[in-house]
Amino acid sequence: MIPVSYAQQRLWLIDQIEGPTALYNLPFAVRLRGTLDTDALRAATADVVARHEALRTVFPVDGGVPVQRILPSAEAEIAFETVDCAPGQYPALRDRAAARTFDLSAELPIRVTVFSLTDARPAPASAAEHVLLVVLHHIAGDGWSLGPLLRDLATAYAARRAGRAPDWEPLPVQYADYTLWQRELLGDESDPGSVLSRQLDHWREALAGLPEELELPTDRPRPPAPTGAADAVPFGYGPELHAALAGLARRHRATLFSVLQAGLAALFTRLGAGTDIPLGTGVAGRSDEAL
Incomplete structure (x- = not known):
């Protein structure tokens, strides 16, 4: 078994304390117009999951600690769903799919839903409209991951539409390689001479005496327990x-x-x-x- 990275350990611990939560789901929706080959998209999704080990990693517990278990491509069951809905139904269905939680110990940390937006009026296939919703758990990626993920998915989809597997260069490293390098570099916290121990000492000193929270004027009182509610405030x-x-x-x-x-x-x-x-x-x- 491969140890988890420190970032994965943090997210796994939050999952254990709070239970399954959608707070660390990363949903990304892409609107598609025109004919969509759903079978090719399903095959392309499998190609991308096979290419990136992090997308087919689950996190069982071994000896009381979480570990990475990288599933072989043939055993990686991808949650890929197609949903027909009217345009007015889509927002609620999208939000529900984006908020569905992951079982990190057994489920792949990626889920794909294709919404086919159907209208009562008949329309040619060229005018068809779909939304591709990819939900990635933060334990397997972050905001920067979405660009490479969607690029690889587009490359694989084009190949599958042409009747072939994608022809791409193998990745130079996988996330498990990074994890092992990180563990070797930082060392053990119990070793006072390790990089990890020195960094922890530095931040304990640098952050000593910080207030528990900043005293700022607010429009409403802070809730007694975190709700996870958030929003964006655009400005220019x-x-x-x-x-x-x-x-x-x-x-x-x-x-x-x-x-x-x-x-x-x-x-x-x-x-x-x-x-x-x-x-x-x-x-x-x-x-x-x-x-």
Whole structure:
């Protein structure tokens, strides 16, 4: 059995504590117009799952700890479903499919649903409309994974439509290779000389004394328990403001990211959060071209 990566261990632990939850589902929907070969798409999905071991990995427990079990391609049962629905029914059906939970110990961490949007009025096949919904569990991918995933799916679909298997170069590494490298590099927490132990010591010191939460003015009280509810707040700014910010960054030999982060910290301070502002940033971690 292959050990899990630290990121996988974190997500597995959350799953054990909270039970199956859709909070770490990554749904991605693509609207398709024209004739769709569902059989070719199903075969293409199998091709992609065979290509990427992370998509056919389950997480049983061995000796009290989670491990990676990579299923052979022939044993990987892919959840692929087709649904006929009226356009008005689609949003609710999409949300329900996106919120369906995964059993990480036994189910593949990917699910595909094809919605065929049917109308009462007859229409030619060229005007047909479908939505491809891919739901990926975060234990097998992240936001950066969706680009390669959809590119490989498109390549495999084109090949299957042409009556052949996709002809692509083998991947230079698989996720299990990265996991073993990570474990070897970081070492064991019990070893005070290991990279992992030194990093933990650093962050314990750097984050010591942080407030449990920032005191910020809010429109409504925080709920007693997390709900998982979230939303997006879109905003835009013009080229003049962008040019001014970029100029400020150049004058101070900083990145535009650092300028925006400093501005956010200053805003929080003005709102009463103090001067010790913890700001976290999502990082893809693709430090090597092979990843």
